[in-house]
Amino acid sequence: MELVIFALAALGAVAGGVGIIASRSPVRSALSLLLVLGCLAALSLLLAAQFIAALQIIIYAGAIVILFLFVVMLLHARSGETAPNRLGWLTPAGIVLGGLLLAGLLGTVWARDGGGVASVGAEFGTAEAVGQMLFTTFMLPFEAASVLLLVGIIAAVIIGRPEPASPTATGTPRRGVEARKR
Amino acid sequence: MLLALIIAFPLAGWLILGVVGGRLPRRVIGILASGTVALAFVASVAASRHPAVSAGGLTAPLFSWIAAGALTVPAGLLMDRLSSLMALVVTGVGFLIHVYSIGYMADDRSYARYFAYLNLFIASMLLLVLGSNLLVLFVGWELVGLCSYLLIGFWFDRERAAQAGRKAFVVNRIGDAGFLLGILLLATSTGTLELGRIGSLASQMAPGVLTAVTLLLFVGATGKSAQLPLYVWLPDAMEGPTPVSALIHAATMVTAGVYMIARLHPLFLAAPLTLSVVAGVGAATAFFAATVALVQWDLKRVLAYSTISQLGYMFVAMGVVAMPAGMFHLTTHAFFKALLFLAAGSVMHAMGGVIDMRQLGGLAGAMRWTAFGFVIGALALAGIPPFAGFFSKDLILEAAFTSAQHGGSWLVWVAGLATAFVTAVYVTRAAILTFLPPAAHHGHPHEAPPTMRWPMAALAVLSVGGGALGAQAVGAPLLHSLDRFFATAPATESAPAVLLTMIPVAIGALGMVMGVFLYRGRREVTLGAVGRFFERQWYVERVYDAAILAPARALAQFCADVIETRGIDGAVNGVAALVVRAGGTLRRAQTGFVRSYAAAILAGTIVVLGYWLLR
Amino acid sequence: MTVPIGAYLALGALLFVLGIAGVLLRRSALIVFMSIELMLNAVNLTFVAFARQLGRLEGQVAVFFVLVVAAVEVVVGLAIIIAIFRTRATVDLDDVDLLRG
Numbered sequence: 001m002e003l004v005i006f007a008l009a010a011l012g013a014v015a016g017g018v019g020i021i022a023s024r025s026p027v028r029s030a031l032s033l034l035l036v037l038g039c040l041a042a043l044s045l046l047l048a049a050q051f052i053a054a055l056q057i058i059i060y061a062g063a064i065v066i067l068f069l070f071v072v073m074l075l076h077a078r079s080g081e082t083a084p085n086r087l088g089w090l091t092p093a094g095i096v097l098g099g100l101l102l103a104g105l106l107g108t109v110w111a112r113d114g115g116g117v118a119s120v121g122a123e124f125g126t127a128e129a130v131g132q133m134l135f136t137t138f139m140l141p142f143e144a145a146s147v148l149l150l151v152g153i154i155a156a157v158i159i160g161r162p163e164p165a166s167p168t169a170t171g172t173p174r175r176g177v178e179a180r181k182r
Numbered sequence: 183m184l185l186a187l188i189i190a191f192p193l194a195g196w197l198i199l200g201v202v203g204g205r206l207p208r209r210v211i212g213i214l215a216s217g218t219v220a221l222a223f224v225a226s227v228a229a230s231r232h233p234a235v236s237a238g239g240l241t242a243p244l245f246s247w248i249a250a251g252a253l254t255v256p257a258g259l260l261m262d263r264l265s266s267l268m269a270l271v272v273t274g275v276g277f278l279i280h281v282y283s284i285g286y287m288a289d290d291r292s293y294a295r296y297f298a299y300l301n302l303f304i305a306s307m308l309l310l311v312l313g314s315n316l317l318v319l320f321v322g323w324e325l326v327g328l329c330s331y332l333l334i335g336f337w338f339d340r341e342r343a344a345q346a347g348r349k350a351f352v353v354n355r356i357g358d359a360g361f362l363l364g365i366l367l368l369a370t371s372t373g374t375l376e377l378g379r380i381g382s383l384a385s386q387m388a389p390g391v392l393t394a395v396t397l398l399l400f401v402g403a404t405g406k407s408a409q410l411p412l413y414v415w416l417p418d419a420m421e422g423p424t425p426v427s428a429l430i431h432a433a434t435m436v437t438a439g440v441y442m443i444a445r446l447h448p449l450f451l452a453a454p455l456t457l458s459v460v461a462g463v464g465a466a467t468a469f470f471a472a473t474v475a476l477v478q479w480d481l482k483r484v485l486a487y488s489t490i491s492q493l494g495y496m497f498v499a500m501g502v503v504a505m506p507a508g509m510f511h512l513t514t515h516a517f518f519k520a521l522l523f524l525a526a527g528s529v530m531h532a533m534g535g536v537i538d539m540r541q542l543g544g545l546a547g548a549m550r551w552t553a554f555g556f557v558i559g560a561l562a563l564a565g566i567p568p569f570a571g572f573f574s575k576d577l578i579l580e581a582a583f584t585s586a587q588h589g590g591s592w593l594v595w596v597a598g599l600a601t602a603f604v605t606a607v608y609v610t611r612a613a614i615l616t617f618l619p620p621a622a623h624h625g626h627p628h629e630a631p632p633t634m635r636w637p638m639a640a641l642a643v644l645s646v647g648g649g650a651l652g653a654q655a656v657g658a659p660l661l662h663s664l665d666r667f668f669a670t671a672p673a674t675e676s677a678p679a680v681l682l683t684m685i686p687v688a689i690g691a692l693g694m695v696m697g698v699f700l701y702r703g704r705r706e707v708t709l710g711a712v713g714r715f716f717e718r719q720w721y722v723e724r725v726y727d728a729a730i731l732a733p734a735r736a737l738a739q740f741c742a743d744v745i746e747t748r749g750i751d752g753a754v755n756g757v758a759a760l761v762v763r764a765g766g767t768l769r770r771a772q773t774g775f776v777r778s779y780a781a782a783i784l785a786g787t788i789v790v791l792g793y794w795l796l797r
Numbered sequence: 798m799t800v801p802i803g804a805y806l807a808l809g810a811l812l813f814v815l816g817i818a819g820v821l822l823r824r825s826a827l828i829v830f831m832s833i834e835l836m837l838n839a840v841n842l843t844f845v846a847f848a849r850q851l852g853r854l855e856g857q858v859a860v861f862f863v864l865v866v867a868a869v870e871v872v873v874g875l876a877i878i879i880a881i882f883r884t885r886a887t888v889d890l891d892d893v894d895l896l897r898g
Contacts (some may be wrong), residue, residue: 002799002800003799003800006800006804007836009803010808013808013812014808014811014812015813017811017812017815017835018815018817019833020815020828020831020832020835020859021815021816021818021819021823021828021832022824026825026827026828027821028868029827029828030831031809033831033834036812036835036838037838038872040838040841040842043808044842044845046800047805047845047846047848047849048849049845049848049849049857049860051857052841052845052857052860055860055861055864056841056864059864059868060834060838060864060867063868064867064868064871065833067871067872067875068827068830068871068875071827071878071879072827073418075827075878075879075882075888076869085824085891086891086892087775087777087778087891089780090777090822091822093781093821093824094781094784094817094821095787095818096786096820097781097784097785097817098814098817098818098821099814099822100788100812101784101787101788101791101813101814101817102811103816104788104791104792104795104835105791105807105810105813105814106807106810107795108795109803109806109807110803110812117802117849117850118850118851118852119852119858120849120852120855124852124854125848125854125857129854130854130858130861131856132856133855133858134858134861137858138858141862145862148865148866148869149833149865149868149869151869152868152869152870152872152873153872154866155872155873155876156872156873156875156876159873159876159877159879159880160876160879160880162883168752176866177709177843186873772896772897773894773897774894774895774896774897775890775891775894775895775897776829776890776893777820777824777829777890777891780820780821781821784817784821
């Protein structure tokens with residue numbers, strides 16, 4: 001039973017991953033990302049991480065992917081890959097490098113696998129257990145994370161504001177620099 | 183405590199004048215500056231009456247200055263018979279010249295600055311004289327050099343004065359470098375610089391080292407005391423105000439070299455080679471400077487060369503181991519040469535700054551005090567009894583004679599006699615050209631104000647009576663005191679003393695007669711080719727120009743044209759060009775494409791991962 | 798436990814490399830961004846797997862923090878993409894090369 005679930009979820013995750021990077025339309029990519037996230041949530045459940053699985057669904061699927069879709073809509077779904085690729089060498093290089101990395105990682109997993117799996121109780125990975133740890137041992141990083149979120153909100157507001165319509169705004173001189181360099 | 187007070191008074195005067203002097207009324211400035219020096223004089227008198235002064239020395243430790251490894255140098259003051267004499271001369275003559283300056287500088291713009299420098303000089307000179315070890319002495323030595331520089335260039339808006347100040351400073355640096363080397367060598371070879379312990383150290387040192395130390399110290403003395411070959415700065419120093427010439431460049435600072443040798447006499451006594459060098463340089467300088475003085479037209483320059491010449495006498499005294507006589511001559515010279523300079527200053531004051539003797543003459547009528555003072559100074563300089571210079575110069579010549587009898591060089595004695603003759607001639611010439619008619623000017627000279635007259639009168643009295651300090655007839659109190667300090671045999675006991683005394687006196691008198699004969703009626707005698715030779719300073723300066731200045735200029739030119747432009751600029755430009763080229767090459771790596779950066783990150787990750795896996 | 802931990806790790810590695818391929822090969826800023834999210838999730842999976850293997854919750858806590866950082870990153874990153882689009886009318890990463898030397 002577990003094996004079947006794993007196989008299905010893993011297959012879904014890989015298919016979603018390929019979908020993200022291979023699809024022409026950003027909307028399809030976003031939906032593929034949603035598929036990956038769902039599958040990973042299922043895998044998390046298999047690994048006794050109920051709380052993480054819930055977070056995965058709520059935050060990633062519920063918030064982040066929606067944000068992606070929102071931006072895609074805002075930008076009229078233009079992928080922008082219209083000009084000819086100026087980094088032609090990157091395709092073979094990326095494939096070779098990615099292959100190397102995959103080989104290294106898989107080799108490591110292959111070589112180092114074999115450790116036993118610890119037996120855990122029923123409360124392992126529940127929201128209560130993770131929360132207990134967050135609010136005791138990781139209290140300070142937790143608070144720091146909240147500050148980070150606040151900073152992120154402020155940054156997004158600042159960046160997202162429409163630019164002031166002054167001639168010294170960043171846009172004009174940038175183009176000037178660019179023109180001169182070319 | 184008393185010793186520190188001696189220095190503290192003029193130092194306080196300097197501080198006050200330097201900080202708020204510009205806002206004080208002139209009257210207050212003059213009184214303040216003279217008053218501090220007078221107080222220092224009183225304190226010196228009081229300190230010199232302390233019984234410890236005659237019994238080895240009164241000391242006043244101040245603080246521990248240097249404590250580095252084996253070398254410890256406490257800063258302290260020391261007053262013994264030698265330094266008490268010097269302190270009295272410095273503060274006494276210094277006070278008179280301060281008073282004189284009140285009148286002389288009355289119309290100057292920088293009144294407060296002048297007196298601030300002068301007070302600083304007195305304080306520095308006292309530090310030099312009273313320092314209890316060589317390093318403190320050296321600090322004073324450098325400080326008086328600084329004051330000398332500041333005061334020579336006092337009228338710094340005059341090109342010549344500024345250049346003269348620089349020249350004095352640079353030439354003194356040469357001597358001071360030797361002096362400092364000597365001090366360092368002494369410190370490394372003995373481990374102490376305390377003046378109180380120098381005496382016992384001479385026997386411990388290797389003869390070669392001792393000779394090197396004393397010769398290096400003597401190099402310092404030739405710089406400060408304007409002896410051959412470093413005399414060149416003193417004539418130019420006459421660009422400063424005349425009271426400064428009297429105080430610094432005649433009476434006190436330039437005698438520092440003599441004082442230093444007297445101070446360290448145990449070392450010099452143990453180095454016979456150095457002693458003969460000192461005597462030789464002294465004699466050569468004495469004769470050389472006297473001949474140059476003979477053909478100068480600038481009255482102050484005559485006196486400047488005369489000072490160099492008389493300092494040569496003092497070094498002769500040191501060289502022939504007649505330290506008491508040398509110090510005695512130092513004292514009397516301070517009196518009569520200061521008097522001569524003050525008289526010259528009075529002439530300048532009256533004539534609106536004219537000092538060329540060809541444009542003077544006939545001043546005796548209008549300036550009786552000044553003329554009288556100058557004549558007394560001239561007689562003392564010429565060594566005519568009973569004026570002060572006679573006693574001291576005579577003692578030195580006697581000592582030179584005795585030294586020659588005991589294996590020294592007769593040349594020293596002969597040079598001394600020849601110098602005495604030339605001295606008498608040139609001082610007579612100066613007196614005649616300046617004061618006797620016919621006048622070569624159409625001005626209306628006026629006698630100096632009282633503040634200038636009275637210091638001259640006091641110095642005139644000292645120039646007449648100062649000889650009594652060393653006259654055997656009245657017991658020679660100063661000589662006795664110094665004899666005990668230097669532990670030398672009392673001089674002038676030998677049989678031919680009377681005859682020996684007659685020779686210089688006769689020569690001096692002959693010189694004066696000769697001078698009167700030569701320059702009667704203010705004739706401008708040039709002495710022909712010999713005169714030109716003298717006037718060009720025996721071509722010493724020209725040799726310096728050719729041997730030192732020209733190569734130095736060429737070297738500087740080489741540095742500027744080749745080393746600077748090709749070497750240093752080339753290196754700078756080369757480095758810059760290298761950076762530019764390297765940047766031009768490396769900038770291609772910065773494609774600006776995020777994806778290529780990401781690829782680079784990935785490659786780096788793989789390398790690190792590979793390292794960890796294959797380790 | 799019939800599925801070995803190694804299988805989860807291998808899956809994580811595969812997803813990670815897929816994400817890298819997306820970053821390297823795609824030029825659309827949005828898709829590159831999604832690929833980065835994919836890589837983060839691959840790492841998350843690895844964390845959870847190790848947490849399970851070791852029986853310790855620290856791995857899951859780490860995933861929590863990764864989630865927080867990812868959220869912030871998406872917010873700021875998307876804001877930047879919108880700002881770029883507003884000034885240059887493109888989301889092609891190769892058109893944004895002002896840092897070119």
